[in-house]
Amino acid sequence: MPTEIVLPAVVAFGLLWLVPFVVDVGEYYLGLGTLALIFVIAGLGWNVLGGLVGQISFGHAVFFGTGAYITARAAGAGVPFAAALVMGAATAAVYGVLWGYPTLRLRGPYFAIATIGVGEATRIAMLNLESFTGGASGLQVHTGQTSAFGDYQLALLLAILAFVAHVVVQRSKFGVGLSAIRGDVDAASDVGVDPARYQVFALATSAALVALAGGWYARVQKFIEPNDVFGFELSVALILIPLIGGLGTLWGPVLGAFVYIVVQETLQANLSAALSLGIYGALVVTIILVEPLGLVGAGRRVRRAVRRR
Amino acid sequence: MDRALQLTASGLLLAGLYAMLAYGLALVYGVMKVVNLAHGGTIMLAAFFTWALWDGLGLYPLLGAVVAAPVFFVIGAALYLTLVRRMPMTGKGPSIESLLLLFGVWTIMRSIAYLIWGGDDHSITTATSQARVTLGSVSLPDTRLIAFAVGVLVTIGLATLVGRTRFGRAIRAAAQDPGACRLVGIDIERINAVTFGLAASLGAIGGGVAATIFAFNPEFGAVAMLKAFVIIVLGGMGSIAGVALGALVLALTESYATLFVESALTNMVGFVMLVAVLVLRPEGLLGKRAVR
Numbered sequence: 001m002p003t004e005i006v007l008p009a010v011v012a013f014g015l016l017w018l019v020p021f022v023v024d025v026g027e028y029y030l031g032l033g034t035l036a037l038i039f040v041i042a043g044l045g046w047n048v049l050g051g052l053v054g055q056i057s058f059g060h061a062v063f064f065g066t067g068a069y070i071t072a073r074a075a076g077a078g079v080p081f082a083a084a085l086v087m088g089a090a091t092a093a094v095y096g097v098l099w100g101y102p103t104l105r106l107r108g109p110y111f112a113i114a115t116i117g118v119g120e121a122t123r124i125a126m127l128n129l130e131s132f133t134g135g136a137s138g139l140q141v142h143t144g145q146t147s148a149f150g151d152y153q154l155a156l157l158l159a160i161l162a163f164v165a166h167v168v169v170q171r172s173k174f175g176v177g178l179s180a181i182r183g184d185v186d187a188a189s190d191v192g193v194d195p196a197r198y199q200v201f202a203l204a205t206s207a208a209l210v211a212l213a214g215g216w217y218a219r220v221q222k223f224i225e226p227n228d229v230f231g232f233e234l235s236v237a238l239i240l241i242p243l244i245g246g247l248g249t250l251w252g253p254v255l256g257a258f259v260y261i262v263v264q265e266t267l268q269a270n271l272s273a274a275l276s277l278g279i280y281g282a283l284v285v286t287i288i289l290v291e292p293l294g295l296v297g298a299g300r301r302v303r304r305a306v307r308r309r
Numbered sequence: 310m311d312r313a314l315q316l317t318a319s320g321l322l323l324a325g326l327y328a329m330l331a332y333g334l335a336l337v338y339g340v341m342k343v344v345n346l347a348h349g350g351t352i353m354l355a356a357f358f359t360w361a362l363w364d365g366l367g368l369y370p371l372l373g374a375v376v377a378a379p380v381f382f383v384i385g386a387a388l389y390l391t392l393v394r395r396m397p398m399t400g401k402g403p404s405i406e407s408l409l410l411l412f413g414v415w416t417i418m419r420s421i422a423y424l425i426w427g428g429d430d431h432s433i434t435t436a437t438s439q440a441r442v443t444l445g446s447v448s449l450p451d452t453r454l455i456a457f458a459v460g461v462l463v464t465i466g467l468a469t470l471v472g473r474t475r476f477g478r479a480i481r482a483a484a485q486d487p488g489a490c491r492l493v494g495i496d497i498e499r500i501n502a503v504t505f506g507l508a509a510s511l512g513a514i515g516g517g518v519a520a521t522i523f524a525f526n527p528e529f530g531a532v533a534m535l536k537a538f539v540i541i542v543l544g545g546m547g548s549i550a551g552v553a554l555g556a557l558v559l560a561l562t563e564s565y566a567t568l569f570v571e572s573a574l575t576n577m578v579g580f581v582m583l584v585a586v587l588v589l590r591p592e593g594l595l596g597k598r599a600v601r
Contacts, residue, residue: 056405102588108405109344113538114587120535121580128573232531236416243409274428278420284413288406289395 030148036261037155041162043241043253045209051248054182059119060238063092065230067211068218072141085215092211093204100203123230138225246296311446320564322453325460328556329515331540333508346411349534350418355516374517378510385509386502422527432524539583
C-alpha cells in the first residue's frame with residue numbers, strides 16, 4: 001500500500017482511536033461515533049459496487065437488514081458474536097449473488113430500478129415473515145454484556161477492516177477490471193474482463209461489508225425492525241454517504257458518513273424531520289450539479305488552486 | 310367464475326389509472342432517455358393538490374385533477390429549464406448521476422408535502438364515493454369507472470397529440486435523433502421543456518384521479534412510481550400502446566394475485582414482476598432487442 005494512503009489513514013484512524021482515551025466524550029457521543037463508524041463500513045461497502053463499478057443500487061438496505069437479522073438471530077441462539085457477524089456477512093453475500101447474477105447484466109437506470117424492486121420486495125417479505133423478524137413490532141437483540149466504549153473501539157476495528165478491503169479491491173487487478181467496466185462495459189469485455197463475474201464478485205464484497213455494518217448496528221441498537229433495517233430510507237442513506245464524500249473515491253464514504261451523522265443530529269435536534277428531508281434533497285441536487293465528486297472533489301479543486309499560486 | 314369475472318373487471322378498470330401514472334415516465338424516457346425519479350413526487354403532490362382544492366374550496370375532485378394539469382405543466386417545464394437541462398451528460402446520454410439529481414428533486418417534493426400536509430393518510434370521500442354499479446354478478450365502484458374513463462380519454466388525447474400533430478412529430482423526431490433535429494431547425498430545448506411539462510401534467514391527472522380511489526400520504530409516490538416503472542418496463546420504455554398493455558398486464562396480475570396471496574403482499578407481486586421482466590425481457594413485451 002502506498003504511503004499517500006497509509007499515512008493519512010494511520011493519522012485519521014489513530015485519532016479516532018485515541019480521542020475517547022484523551023477526552024471524556026460521554027456515552028451519548030461515543031454511541032454517535034459508533035453509529036458514524038457503522039455508516040463508514042456500510043458506505044465503503046456500497047461504494048465498492050456503486051462507486052467502483054458505477055452500478056447505483058437503491059436497495060442496499062437488504063444487505064444491512066440481512067446482516068442485522070442473521071447476526072442477531074445467531075447471537076441470540078448462542079453463537080459467539082464474531083462468528084454471528086461472519087454468518088450475517090456470508091448470508092448477505094449469497095443473497096447478493098442470487099439476485100445480482102441476473103440483474104447485473106442490466107446497466108445504468110435499469111439496474112437502479114431493479115434494485116428498488118428487490119429492496120421493496122425484500123422489505124415487504126421480511127415484514128410478513130414474523131416468526132423470523134418479529135414483523136412490524138421488531139426484534140429484541142440479546143448480545144450479553146456490552147459497553148459503549150468497547151463497541152466503539154471494535155466498530156473502529158471493523159471500519160479499518162472495511163477500509164483495507166476497499167483499498168485492496170480498488171488497487172488490485174480486480175479493481176482495474178471494475179474500473180474498466182465502469183468506463184465502458186463492452187470495451188472491457190473485449191479485452192477479456194468478464195463483466196458478469198467481476199460485477200457479481202463486487203456485489204458480494206459490497207454485500208458482505210454492508211452486512212457487517214448491519215450486524216454491528218443490531219448489537220449497539222439492541223432492537224431492530226424490518227421497516228428500519230430493510231427500509232428505503234436506509235438504502236437512500238447508503239447512497240447519500242458516498243455521494244456527499246465523493247462517489248467512487250476511497251475517502252468519500254469515510255468523510256460522508258461523519259458528515260451525514262453530524263448533519264443528521266444537528267438537523268434532528270433543531271429542525272423537523274420534514275425540513276431535514278428537504279435539505280438532503282437540496283444537497284443531492286447541488287452536489288450533482290456543482291461537484292459530482294463531493295467533498296473529495298471539492299478538496300482536489302482547492303489543492304489544485306493552491307498549487308497554481 | 311363470478312369471482313374471476315369480478316377480478317377481471319376490476320383489474321381492467323385499474324389498468325386505466327395505472328396507464329395514466331406511467332405515461333409521463335415513458336414520455337420523458339422516450340424523448341430524453343432520462344428516467345425521471347421525480348415522477349412519483351409529481352403524482353403525490355398532485356394528489357394532495359386535488360385534495361386541497363376539494364377540502365378547501367369544495368371543488369369536485371375530478372375537476373381538481375383537471376386544474377392540476379396546467380399547474381403541473383408549468384412546474385414540470387420549470388424543473389426542466391432550471392435543473393434537468395444542466396444535468397451531467399455522457400456520450401451515450403444522461404450519466405448515472407442524473408438519476409440521483411432527479412432523486413434529489415423527489416426528496417424535496419416529499420419534504421414539501423410533509424411540511425404542508427404532514428405524514429398522515431389523506432383520502433377524498435364525496436357523497437358518491439361509495440356508489441357502485443352492478444352488472445349481473447359484477448359490482449364496480451363509480452370512482453373506479455370514472456378513473457377508467459379518464460384513463461381512456463387521456464390515452465386517446467395523448468395518442469392524437471403524439472401521432473397526429475406537428476408537435477407530436479417533433480417529439481418523435483427528438484426521440485429518434487436529437488442531433489438531426491437540430492440540423493433541421495427543431496428547437497430541442499423547447500421540445501424537452503414541453504415534454505417534461507406534459508409528462509408532469511399527465512402524472513398530475515393520474516395523481517388527482519388516484520386520490521379519489523386510494524388513501525395517500527407523502528410516501529405515496531414511491532408505490533405509484535414503482536408501478537409506473539413496472540409498466541414501462543413491461544411496455545418496452547416509450548410507446549403509448551406498450552404502456553397501455555403494460556398497465557393491463559400489471560393490473561390484471563395484481564388483481565388475480567389476490568386469489569393466491571394476502572393483500573399485504575400484492576404490491577410485492579409488482580416488484581417481483583419488475584425484476585423478472587427487466588432480466589428476462591429488458592426490451593419489453595412488444596419491443597425490439599438491444600434497447601439497452
